[in-house]
Amino acid sequence: METLTTNDHLYLKVAKVIESQIANGVLKIGDRLPSVRIMSKEQGVSISTILQAYYNLESKGLIETRPQSGYFITFSSRKINAVPQKTTPEPTVSFNDAEDMIAEVYNNIANDNLIKFSLSVPSREFLPIAKLNKAMVEAMRKLPASGTMYESIQGNENLRRQIARWSINWEGNLKADDIVTTAGCMNALSFSLMAVAEKGDTIAVESPCYFGVLQLAKSLGLNIVEMPSDAITGIDPDDLKKALAKQNIKAILLTSNFNNPLTSCIPDGNKKEIVRIIQHYNIPLIEDDIYGDVYFGGRRPKCCKTYDDSGLVLWCGSVSKTLAPGYRVGWVAPGRYLEKIKRLKMYHAVGSTTIQQEAVARFLENGRYEHHLRKLRNTLHTNSLQYIRAISEYFPEDTRISRPQGGFLIWLELDKNLNSYQLYKEAIKYNISISPGRMFTLQDRYHHCLRLSYGMPWNEKINESLQKLGELVKTHKHS
Amino acid sequence: METLTTNDHLYLKVAKVIESQIANGVLKIGDRLPSVRIMSKEQGVSISTILQAYYNLESKGLIETRPQSGYFITFSSRKINAVPQKTTPEPTVSFNDAEDMIAEVYNNIANDNLIKFSLSVPSREFLPIAKLNKAMVEAMRKLPASGTMYESIQGNENLRRQIARWSINWEGNLKADDIVTTAGCMNALSFSLMAVAEKGDTIAVESPCYFGVLQLAKSLGLNIVEMPSDAITGIDPDDLKKALAKQNIKAILLTSNFNNPLTSCIPDGNKKEIVRIIQHYNIPLIEDDIYGDVYFGGRRPKCCKTYDDSGLVLWCGSVSKTLAPGYRVGWVAPGRYLEKIKRLKMYHAVGSTTIQQEAVARFLENGRYEHHLRKLRNTLHTNSLQYIRAISEYFPEDTRISRPQGGFLIWLELDKNLNSYQLYKEAIKYNISISPGRMFTLQDRYHHCLRLSYGMPWNEKINESLQKLGELVKTHKHS
Numbered sequence A, B: 001m002e003t004l005t006t007n008d009h010l011y012l013k014v015a016k017v018i019e020s021q022i023a024n025g026v027l028k029i030g031d032r033l034p035s036v037r038i039m040s041k042e043q044g045v046s047i048s049t050i051l052q053a054y055y056n057l058e059s060k061g062l063i064e065t066r067p068q069s070g071y072f073i074t075f076s077s078r079k080i081n082a083v084p085q086k087t088t089p090e091p092t093v094s095f096n097d098a099e100d101m102i103a104e105v106y107n108n109i110a111n112d113n114l115i116k117f118s119l120s121v122p123s124r125e126f127l128p129i130a131k132l133n134k135a136m137v138e139a140m141r142k143l144p145a146s147g148t149m150y151e152s153i154q155g156n157e158n159l160r161r162q163i164a165r166w167s168i169n170w171e172g173n174l175k176a177d178d179i180v181t182t183a184g185c186m187n188a189l190s191f192s193l194m195a196v197a198e199k200g201d202t203i204a205v206e207s208p209c210y211f212g213v214l215q216l217a218k219s220l221g222l223n224i225v226e227m228p229s230d231a232i233t234g235i236d237p238d239d240l241k242k243a244l245a246k247q248n249i250k251a252i253l254l255t256s257n258f259n260n261p262l263t264s265c266i267p268d269g270n271k272k273e274i275v276r277i278i279q280h281y282n283i284p285l286i287e288d289d290i291y292g293d294v295y296f297g298g299r300r301p302k303c304c305k306t307y308d309d310s311g312l313v314l315w316c317g318s319v320s321k322t323l324a325p326g327y328r329v330g331w332v333a334p335g336r337y338l339e340k341i342k343r344l345k346m347y348h349a350v351g352s353t354t355i356q357q358e359a360v361a362r363f364l365e366n367g368r369y370e371h372h373l374r375k376l377r378n379t380l381h382t383n384s385l386q387y388i389r390a391i392s393e394y395f396p397e398d399t400r401i402s403r404p405q406g407g408f409l410i411w412l413e414l415d416k417n418l419n420s421y422q423l424y425k426e427a428i429k430y431n432i433s434i435s436p437g438r439m440f441t442l443q444d445r446y447h448h449c450l451r452l453s454y455g456m457p458w459n460e461k462i463n464e465s466l467q468k469l470g471e472l473v474k475t476h477k478h479s
Helices: A010-026 A036-043 A047-059 A101-109 A129-143 A157-170 A185-196 A210-221 A237-246 A268-281 A337-350 A355-366 A370-392 A422-427 A460-478 B011-022 B036-041 B047-059 B101-112 B128-143 B157-170 B185-196 B211-219 B237-248 B268-279 B335-349 B352-367 B370-395 B418-429 B460-478
Strands: A062-066 A070-073 A181-183 A202-208 A223-226 A253-255 A283-286 A314-316 A331-332 A410-411 A449-453 B063-066 B070-073 B178-183 B202-206 B221-227 B251-254 B287-288 B313-318 B330-333 B409-412 B451-454
Touching: A010 A047, A036 A047, A047 A062, A062 A460, A101 A129, A101 A210, A101 B157, A129 A355, A129 A370, A129 B128, A157 A355, A157 B128, A185 A210, A185 A253, A185 A283, A185 A314, A202 A237, A210 A223, A210 B011, A210 B335, A210 B370, A237 A268, A237 B418, A268 A283, A314 A337, A331 B335, A337 B211, A355 A370, A355 B352, A355 B460, A370 A410, A370 A460, A422 A449, A422 A460, A422 B211, A460 B251, B011 B047, B047 B063, B063 B460, B101 B211, B101 B418, B128 B352, B128 B370, B157 B330, B157 B352, B178 B185, B178 B335, B185 B211, B185 B287, B185 B313, B185 B330, B185 B335, B202 B237, B211 B221, B221 B237, B221 B418, B237 B268, B268 B287, B268 B418, B313 B335, B352 B370, B418 B451, B418 B460
Parallel strands: A202 A223, A202 A253, A253 A283, A283 A314, B202 B221, B202 B251, B251 B287, B287 B313
Antiparallel strands: A062 A070, A181 A331, A314 A331, A410 A449, B063 B070, B178 B330, B313 B330, B409 B451
């Protein structure tokens, strides 16, 4: 499941060994783990290391302590429900969006009493707010005119340099001059779409697809073809090849890592193959990599951009899912579309807010970002496992559950006869908000699917809300 | 010229009386003013008030002190050159933009050694930077999660309330809910254009027109009709009526107050008439009011929005010309297009940076903005008079000069045979940057015009640079 890296703490190594034995079925639900003393001898590490490892596994809901008895496995991959099936959207352009449903779900967002399973952002408890405030003050002190004057069109140079340095993590090898900063990742996608396509053109996306992308493309007058997608591996290069051979597709937009909403992650080998295909057809690929840094495995997955030597990949990112959504700090490395993107930014926005960019740059510069990410990844990983366990327990057995290896989201496939928009309406009465699957397509499908976010701290209230959701699904099913 | 308001200081009232006598020709160049003692008795005010008034007139270049002799008029409206003629663009759609010229002029912007007559922004010396920094820190302290989380789509509520309150100054009577915040004014214009027109549609603008608007419209695939414009009164309602009767125009975009680059200000009566016309034709009007607060007269000019009860006017503004260009704080009150604009903002940007908005709101709230604006207006007014005096002195007599009543800009019309792009290339050798007139049209015109900004503190270096420019024009003329 996870690979070990030399950076990991010793206790994490021990925990991961046990975790992989649970995943392989070597350890089964109900099995008792060796006592702390015995395990310490077996592994040749201290007792406190083993205690830490067990604590880590307990926090992920994988094991439990029973008083006077020891540690027991409570979680087994075998017991977990199946993964959602590969999607089969129509291969034609569709226009049937769910604008009103989206507006309804999002108008409820301001309600503070809601349990917002519908929102794909880190909860404020997970953000390093005090340190960010400090970085903002430092930025104002350091910037010429305290950041009150226009910055250069391309954006804060320090931030661009740090993103370039950071790109080593996915073998991106970017330079500061390859990057243009934007007001968040959607703004990067907006400029990218404007750069590569115009009204009447057709683009291809994954299905299901983040509704924001569908609405953005629609507002630019673009036609959309949805491609089949697998909950584990995303789109299949062969499907892409077929689509490009058959239709006049002007550009492709993918969320390659920890897709929203399907949670898939395209294997690096497939990314390489996808880049080979777009180079063959000379078609630009807009890569939304907003979740890439929030991986649960041993190392960051690569990007399509990693394999691109043609300049056809426009790689987009932001800190909205890791540091501060409200800072509106995003970027794009647009390859051969650099000049076009710079001009689009100048025409539509003139510049971006330089203070937040400088503050984020300082975070990346001095290791604070990596430190913060480690904590965030651990917390979200634990959350994801808690959710999967809870959903397996509370929802009907035939509920299919995606297996996020990063990000904030879980995609559920319920019984074909269930309608998740009806479920939304029922759940909102209990102050629980979910995202119905129909929001994520322009076709008449995914009515029986839904997206849940685990971006909130795990607690009894969350647990109860998932239990209530499960009850509503079961009631629904029998009505 | 200026009307008195009860808010003015006593010395300003005295100064304005003398100023209007100069404008009327009652006082002529070389006339000696009454001594401070006599004037004090005549006006029934203290000697120090008169001294302040004379100092104010001196700083505007209207009078001078001659040792042992007293105060003399140095400036007369009669002596000043003529105003540029009303423009006569072709009434058809044109596509011939000056993209490369614009890029050339703007690529030089980063050079710190340049005297940037080409840049329409307040110099950093005019910005209240320390107070803004303080407001930023206050904003972080006050906002939920210190402004790190997404704000509501419509934007910071406190800022929207303050803009609404402030709209009393131009009888706008806006409510907070009428307003959507944006990342600066260009971003407001971008959303507004997307809301009212789509690729292939034709819009009407003033000629000359700010090049940013021309480029934005072009990047959205819009066709542009340029309308005749007067350097004092802007577009004529009759011309607008003719254009609308003849062509299929989808929307109009105007800078009604202190136009960039022509510096015209549409008289309030004409604004009312323009709104009547667009209501008759049911055509939306995008009003760029970014310079409206920087007026030199006794009171703020009104807006087209003031007279709009149909919701057809989309009123756009920002603090980029008054407080902090780098904050990217702008807004639009889009009338009947409110829902459309909110959705466009959600699709293309998700949200805006709430910290800067809150900081600006606090500035507006506690009177700091009005206090700052009074100083800024006085300084810019003085600057504009210094420029006009210097240009009258250094440039050929047939140079036509606009008469800004607000804003940052002067528009010059040189001898028909002069080419201001050639002048740009000559001037840049002396580290002087200007904006050639050709940048402000899609037609083959304004080659003999140029735009100058007086947004920098007046000093000997500026004076010398204008003198050098004048010399270059004269050399050019005789070559």
